[in-house]
Amino acid sequence: MIKLRKQIALFLIMSMLAALLIVPVSADAAADTAQFNFETNTQGFVGTTGATLAVSTEKAYQGNQSMKMTLNVTGSQGPFAKLSSPTGLTAGSTYEFHIWVPSGASIAGVQPYMMDSTWSWTGNFVPYNNLTKDAWNTLTLTIPAGAKTPFNEFGVQVQSSGDFAGSVYIDSIGILGGTPIEVPNPAGLSDLRINGTTVAGFTSKDLSYIAHVPNGTTSAAVTATTIAADATVTITGGSNLAVGENAVTVEVTAKDLTKQTYTVKLIRDLPSSQGNRITVQGTEFYAGHERIWFNGANTPWDNWNDFGGDFDYDFWDTHFALLHANGVNASRVWITSNGEVGINIDAEGHVSGATAAHWNDLDSLFYLAQKHGVYIMATLLSFDHMKNSHPSYDSWRKMLMSEANIDSYVSNYVIPFTNRYKDNPYLWSIDFMNEPDWVFEESKLPWENLQSLFAKMSVGVHANSNVLTTVGVAMIKYNSDTCTEGCQGNKVGDNALMARVGGNPQAKLDFWSPHYYDWMGQYWGNPMYMTPEQFGLSADRPAVIGETAALGTAGHTLTQDYASAYANGWQGMMPWTSNGVDGLGDITRVGPAASSFYNQHPDLVFPSGISKNANLSDLKVDGVTVADFSADTLSYSVQVPNETISVEVTAAAADAYATVAVSGGSALAIGDNTVTVTVTAENGSTKVYSLTVNRPKSSNAKLSDLRLNGNTIAGFTPGQQTYSITVPFDTLAVYATAKASDSKAKVVIDKPLTLVIGTNLVMVHVTAEDGTKQTYTITVTRAKSSNANLSLLFIDGKPVPGFSPDKLTYKVNVSKGTKSVKVTALPTFPTAKVAITGGSGLVKGNNTVTVKVTAPDGTTQQTYTLTVVRG
Numbered sequence: 129m130i131k132l133r134k135q136i137a138l139f140l141i142m143s144m145l146a147a148l149l150i151v152p153v154s155a156d157a158a159a160d161t162a163q164f165n166f167e168t169n170t171q172g173f174v175g176t177t178g179a180t181l182a183v184s185t186e187k188a189y190q191g192n193q194s195m196k197m198t199l200n201v202t203g204s205q206g207p208f209a210k211l212s213s214p215t216g217l218t219a220g221s222t223y224e225f226h227i228w229v230p231s232g233a234s235i236a237g238v239q240p241y242m243m244d245s246t247w248s249w250t251g252n253f254v255p256y257n258n259l260t261k262d263a264w265n266t267l268t269l270t271i272p273a274g275a276k277t278p279f280n281e282f283g284v285q286v287q288s289s290g291d292f293a294g295s296v297y298i299d300s301i302g303i304l305g306g307t308p309i310e311v312p313n314p315a316g317l318s319d320l321r322i323n324g325t326t327v328a329g330f331t332s333k334d335l336s337y338i339a340h341v342p343n344g345t346t347s348a349a350v351t352a353t354t355i356a357a358d359a360t361v362t363i364t365g366g367s368n369l370a371v372g373e374n375a376v377t378v379e380v381t382a383k384d385l386t387k388q389t390y391t392v393k394l395i396r397d398l399p400s401s402q403g404n405r406i407t408v409q410g411t412e413f414y415a416g417h418e419r420i421w422f423n424g425a426n427t428p429w430d431n432w433n434d435f436g437g438d439f440d441y442d443f444w445d446t447h448f449a450l451l452h453a454n455g456v457n458a459s460r461v462w463i464t465s466n467g468e469v470g471i472n473i474d475a476e477g478h479v480s481g482a483t484a485a486h487w488n489d490l491d492s493l494f495y496l497a498q499k500h501g502v503y504i505m506a507t508l509l510s511f512d513h514m515k516n517s518h519p520s521y522d523s524w525r526k527m528l529m530s531e532a533n534i535d536s537y538v539s540n541y542v543i544p545f546t547n548r549y550k551d552n553p554y555l556w557s558i559d560f561m562n563e564p565d566w567v568f569e570e571s572k573l574p575w576e577n578l579q580s581l582f583a584k585m586s587v588g589v590h591a592n593s594n595v596l597t598t599v600g601v602a603m604i605k606y607n608s609d610t611c612t613e614g615c616q617g618n619k620v621g622d623n624a625l626m627a628r629v630g631g632n633p634q635a636k637l638d639f640w641s642p643h644y645y646d647w648m649g650q651y652w653g654n655p656m657y658m659t660p661e662q663f664g665l666s667a668d669r670p671a672v673i674g675e676t677a678a679l680g681t682a683g684h685t686l687t688q689d690y691a692s693a694y695a696n697g698w699q700g701m702m703p704w705t706s707n708g709v710d711g712l713g714d715i716t717r718v719g720p721a722a723s724s725f726y727n728q729h730p731d732l733v734f735p736s737g738i739s740k741n742a743n744l745s746d747l748k749v750d751g752v753t754v755a756d757f758s759a760d761t762l763s764y765s766v767q768v769p770n771e772t773i774s775v776e777v778t779a780a781a782a783d784a785y786a787t788v789a790v791s792g793g794s795a796l797a798i799g800d801n802t803v804t805v806t807v808t809a810e811n812g813s814t815k816v817y818s819l820t821v822n823r824p825k826s827s828n829a830k831l832s833d834l835r836l837n838g839n840t841i842a843g844f845t846p847g848q849q850t851y852s853i854t855v856p857f858d859t860l861a862v863y864a865t866a867k868a869s870d871s872k873a874k875v876v877i878d879k880p881l882t883l884v885i886g887t888n889l890v891m892v893h894v895t896a897e898d899g900t901k902q903t904y905t906i907t908v909t910r911a912k913s914s915n916a917n918l919s920l921l922f923i924d925g926k927p928v929p930g931f932s933p934d935k936l937t938y939k940v941n942v943s944k945g946t947k948s949v950k951v952t953a954l955p956t957f958p959t960a961k962v963a964i965t966g967g968s969g970l971v972k973g974n975n976t977v978t979v980k981v982t983a984p985d986g987t988t989q990q991t992y993t994l995t996v997v998r999g
Contacts, residue, residue: 165193174210225266234292235288336393416736460674467513470483474523494549511564559641643674703718786810788807831892851906855909884910889908917956940996
């Protein structure tokens with residue numbers, strides 16, 4: 129039994145070896161991946177005289193077709209199946225050719241061959257006798273390492289030995305082993321630098337590059353290192369750089385005069401002043417100092433993972449121009465589609481930075497956005513990063529699940545990204561992740577970790593820039609506390625994010641950007657046809673619709689969706705997509721709808737950024753807002769008292785960048801006075817508000833002074849109209865003078881008045897400018913006389929010697945026989961009263977007679993004393 133097993137085993141081994149040693153090789157129907165597989169056409173190969181070429185399914189080494197070489201020759205000839213100016217071939221490499229030859233043919237032999245740029249021939253002739261007939265044969269050709277490029281020809285020659293009409297089949301020509309052997313190009317470069325830094329993505333074989341220098345750089349040093357020491361370099365360009373694109377050429381000439389030219393599109397970046405930074409005011413966006421509405425679109429990628437991958441500068445240049453031409457002012461772009469390229473992340477989820485190619489491609493993206501005036505919402509991550517459909521997904525999951533790894537991503541990528549592009553005003557916002565809902569629902573990763581990621585990203589962005597932040601949540605149920613069905617709470621709300629970073633207030637999204645597709649409508653309604661608050665969003669910040677099908681929502685056109693979103697208070701809408709990455713629409717859908725909105729609101733879509741607002745927010749006269757003030761009402765009237773000779777008119781502009789000039793308000797005339805308030809907006813436009821200040825005629829009929837006989841009446845005040853004054857008896861007449869408080873008032877005073885004893889009235893009549901009348905009355909009381917003098921004094925009928933009214937004592941001698949005397953007196957004022965005491969019963973010697981005079985006033989008295997001396 130053991131011996132039999134050994135014999136069976138030996139038989140099987142010998143059979144396998146025999147199969148491996150059979151020549152020719154057998155046909156293989158597997159797909160043909162060789163460089164020249166002839167599966168669709170002859171790939172540029174042509175036949176020379178005596179040979180015609182065509183693809184055929186009659187025979188195939190691999191795949192389904194081969195190239196059939198039909199020969200019709202007489203005698204000894206050597207027709208070719210040749211490829212002129214072949215590309216993709218490498219000097220020093222060996223190539224396999226698979227050739228089928230028929231039996232009984234007049235063929236001397238077959239040889240693969242090539243000729244380099246000097247027409248130097250290399251061939252590998254195999255005689256017909258060494259070939260297996262009616263089968264596939266594998267022949268090889270090694271291109272010399274020193275072959276000069278570019279090559280001139282590559283192909284197969286069939287050498288006939290006599291007349292022959294038949295066919296040879298050629299298939300599956302490719303490099304042996306599939307890996308080219310690199311042979312240095314004598315006219316190649318080993319390094320190419322701009323200002324000392326190797327251009328991103330440089331290899332000696334790639335001839336075209338893009339590089340950027342800051343706007344302030346007007347000249348760049350371009351240096352090149354040749355592969356061959358004896359090659360020379362001619363560099364054109366790099367000095368006197370214009371803003372924008374500049375051409376630099378580097379021509380390399382090898383010793384054998386072979387030439388090769390490298391080109392660099394050297395971009396001097398646009399100034400940061402070219403464009404208006406987006407800010408938030410309440411629930412609206414502003415570009416510079418004017419409101420903007422994002423008439424946007426999603427252009428998520430051209431080639432999946434563009435930046436640092438297969439970035440096509442010309443596509444983005446052309447497409448951004450097309451967007452702008454169609455009235456689209458913003459594009460949502462995925463900076464990394466699933467994280468396979470661009471960002472350096474290790475197997476444990478630690479992020480160390482990004483590739484030079486990633487940054488260089490993004491430099492181009494933001495340059496082109498600024499060039500064409502298209503604002504970018506930069507979406508940094510997507511649920512695709514964590515989806516188990518690509519090799520890097522586990523690294524991204526580990527990044528999310530580790531606080532330290534999140535920190536590495538923020539510190540080594542998010543913050544550098546922010547700082548690199550924050551001065552470009554067309555970086556409108558950073559969208560931290562596309563639809564994190566699916567990370568939670570499909571990848572089964574917790575919201576808490578997503579919240580930590582978003583919170584730390586937000587702090588990183590806000591601490592380093594004024595760039596706005598958002599998260600593109602797919603379903604409103606994760607972005608709302610008030611939605612109509614299945615609300616899970618606002619997972620990206622302020623409280624949720626701040627809680628993950630110790631309450632840091634910078635962990636806050638600046639606006640909402642939920643997504644909507646028709647399948648969601650049955651649960652939460654169509655947001656374009658309701659307000660953001662009705663949809664479930666808090667009304668404390670702007671909201672845009674971050675994604676919706678460019679086909680339009682159910683029952684509506686995209687044009688209607690744009691218009692309704694605007695009417696309902698959304699601040700922008702970004703249909704998916706402008707470039708047709710899937711079946712939900714492209715520029716043929718977005719363009720007409722966006723153009724329609726732009727045509728209705730041109731200044732809202734492409735604002736100048738310089739405010740046109742020339743409104744007032746307040747207008748005051750002497751600190752009091754005029755009645756019924758409104759920014760849209762340009763004319764007002766106020767009335768001030770007559771005594772107001774000037775008013776202070778103050779005005780507040782509604783826009784901080786407008787200026788206000790007030791003219792008038794001083795030296796008010798009687799009647800209407802015009803005050804103009806000119807508001808000049810930032811852009812120079814003006815609006816004039818007119819204020820009519822009416823100052824009426826004076827009703828002031830008051831006096832400022834009132835005098836009698838030149839003296840101000842005691843106790844005079846303008847508001848008191850009656851006065852009483854007593855004057856001495858000897859005041860025979862009075863005159864009044866008066867001064868009006870208002871110079872335009874008229875004063876009429878009674879003529880000077882001759883006073884009677886007792887009450888006398890003096891009238892002062894004042895007529896104000898407006899006819900108002902007022903009378904001041906002065907009651908002048910002339911006192912009775914206080915004169916208690918005598919005018920005559922008699923004794924026994926004879927005047928007292930030496931009498932004088934002012935002399936009060938007298939002495940008169942009478943005889944001793946006179947026993948009495950009669951004293952009589954006449955007062956100066958007849959109404960004065962005289963009382964005489966004495967004069968009878970004279971005694972010898974001195975006797976006193978008194979004459980007491982009481983003046984008419986009844987109080988003033990004076991006594992004259994007469995001493996009568998009896999002898």
